[in-house]
Amino acid sequence: MAGSFGAMGDDDGSIDYTVHEAWNEATNVYLIVILVSVALFMYAKRNKRKIMRIFSVPPTEETSSEPNFYDTMSKIRLRQQLEMYSISRKYDYQQPQSQADSVQLSLE
Known part of the structure; x- marks a missing residue:
């Protein structure tokens, strides 16, 4: 079992990069999520009226018909x-x- 788990337990001195690769992939995913969130926030800030029109209640003429x-x-x-x-x-x-x-x- 020597050399199969982690860098500290290796007998031959080679470094296991699976943890580093997983960290890099996770960091890339987090960066993408942050960038997409910032882009959506900027879009929402610029197009606030369009978004509010989508989520607003129907016009008053519809409510008065009921x-x-x-x-x-x-x-x-x-x-x-x-x-x-x-x-x-x-x-x-x-x-x-x-x-x-x-x-x-x-x-x-």
């Missing part, structure tokens, strides 16, 4: 009341004001 729930319920209730009033007025006009429709109860 009514509030309570407004809708009150309008439905008002419409029902008007329909019932209309039906009762029609019924009043159709039926003469007589006592023929009244029910008489008698106790025995």
Whole structure:
């Protein structure tokens, strides 16, 4: 097992460069990530309005097309009341004001 792990355990004096190569690759990856992050930050700083337009809420005209729930319920209730009033007025006009429709109860 001599010489297979690390530079300090080598008997023949050769240096194992796998750790150094891995460190160099990792450093290169970190540098690329940092450069891409800086580039994205600069792009975001210059094009702030475009990015905010993408993530902003829809325009107010779309939100106004969808009514509030309570407004809708009150309008439905008002419409029902008007329909019932209309039906009762029609019924009043159709039926003469007589006592023929009244029910008489008698106790025995």
